[in-house]
Amino acid sequence: MHNSSEVPSINGRKVTTYPNVKLQHAEMLKLNIIEAAASIMQEHGPEAVTIRRVAEKMECPTKIIYNLFGSKEGLAKRLFLEGCKLLSTAFQAVPEQADPTLYLRDLGQAYWDFSRNYTSYYMVMFGGAFSEFKPEEETLLAINTALQQIITIITQAIEQGFISEKDPLLVVNLIWATLHGTIHLHLGGHIQHEATAKLLYDKSVTNLIHTFFRSDN
Amino acid sequence: MHNSSEVPSINGRKVTTYPNVKLQHAEMLKLNIIEAAASIMQEHGPEAVTIRRVAEKMECPTKIIYNLFGSKEGLAKRLFLEGCKLLSTAFQAVPEQADPTLYLRDLGQAYWDFSRNYTSYYMVMFGGAFSEFKPEEETLLAINTALQQIITIITQAIEQGFISEKDPLLVVNLIWATLHGTIHLHLGGHIQHEATAKLLYDKSVTNLIHTFFRSDN
DNA sequence: TTCATAATGAAACACTGTTTCTAAATCGTA
C-alpha cells in the first residue's frame, strides 16, 4: 500500500496527497458531525442525540457516522472530549489570584457555572447521560487536563505548607467529588430548588477550604 | 357501580369481595412483577430491565405490565421505592451509638456498603439509570424516610449544641451530597480503583465530622 | 484502461417502549 506520509510541496506551499487529503477530509467531516451532534444535544438534551437525527441534520446516511466513529459510543466520546475542552476553557477564564483560597472559590464558582451553562455536556461527562459511554484512559486524561488549574493550586498549596495533606490528587478528588455530589443531586432532581442547591454548593466550597487550609491539623 | 369497601365476614373470618379481591389480586401480581424486575436488575443491571424481558419472566404479555404500571417509568418508580426500603433497612441495622460522630461514621459505612451490595438499586435511585424516571414528591419523601437515621442524629446534635449550624436538612444534604459524589464518581468510572474511592470516601466522612462537630466556629 | 479495493446509501435486523384491536373473560342486572 502506498505511503505518502512525506508531504510534497509546490512553490513552497505544502500539499497533502492521498491518503492524507482523504483523512483530512474525513477529519473535517467528523468535526462537522460532532458539531451537529453538539447542537442537537444543547438544544434538546443528550437523549435527543440519536445517530439517525445527526445523520438527518448532516444529510447523510447513518452508515457514514458508523464509518467515522465506529459506534454511538465513539461519537459520545468525542462529545465528552469536547466538554472537557469547554470546561478547561471555563477554568482558564478564571483570573488567577495570589490567595489560593480565593482562587479556589472562583474556580468552584466556574465549575458550578459550567454545570448550568453546559448542563448537557456535564451530564454526558459526569452524569452518565450516554449509558453506552464508559470512561477509559484517554477520557480520564482529558478530565485531568480540564481540572489542571485546581490540581496546580492544590499542589502549590501543599508545597507552600498551606495544606497538611500530602497527596494533591487525593485533595483534588475530594474537592471534585464533593462539588459533583451537590451538582449531580440537583441535576438528578433530588435537590430540586436551584437556590437551595447553590446554597449547599457554596457551603461545601467553604467547608472544603476550611478543611484543607487549616493550620491546626 | 357497586361499592364493597365494607368488608363482610363469614364465621368471623374477613372476606374480601369484588372489587377488592380483584385489586388485591392485581396488587399481588404487581409485587410479583416488581420482584421479577428486581431479580433481572440485580443479575444483569438496570439496562437489562426491559418490559419484554420482565413479561417473559412472568410469562405474560407486555400489556399486563402496562395495565398495572402505566409505563416503564411506573415500574421504575416501584423499583426506586423498593431501593429506598432496602436502604432504610440497611440504616436500621446499624446499632445506635451514644457518640453521634461514631454513629455517623457507621451510617456512612452502611451507605457505602449499600452502594456496593445494591449497586443497581443505587444507580436507579441516585444515578439516573432509568432516564425515564424523574423524582417527584412521593419518591423524594421515600428518600427522606430512608435517610431518617441521619436526619435524627443531626437534629439531635444540633439541639444538644454539638453542631453550630441550625438547619438539620442543610447539614444532612451536605453530608449526603458529599458521600454521593464520591460513590457516583466511582460507579461512573471516573475514580476506577475501588480502594482509592473508599479512601476518598472515608476521608470525606472524617472531614464532614470535623467540619460539623467543631466547637470553634 | 483495467482491476482490486474501499466507500456509499438504502434497506433490513434486532431490539426498545408503547398502542391497537379482536377475542375472551368477567361483572351487574334482570
Added chain:
DNA sequence: TACGATTTAGAAACAGTGTTTCATTATGAA
C-alpha cells in the same frame, strides 16, 4: 341462571433506537 355491557387478555403492529448487510458506486494503483 342468563343476558348484555364493560373490562381485560394477548397477539400483533407501530414508531423509534443502535447497528449491519449488501448491491452499487466510486476510487486509487497498476
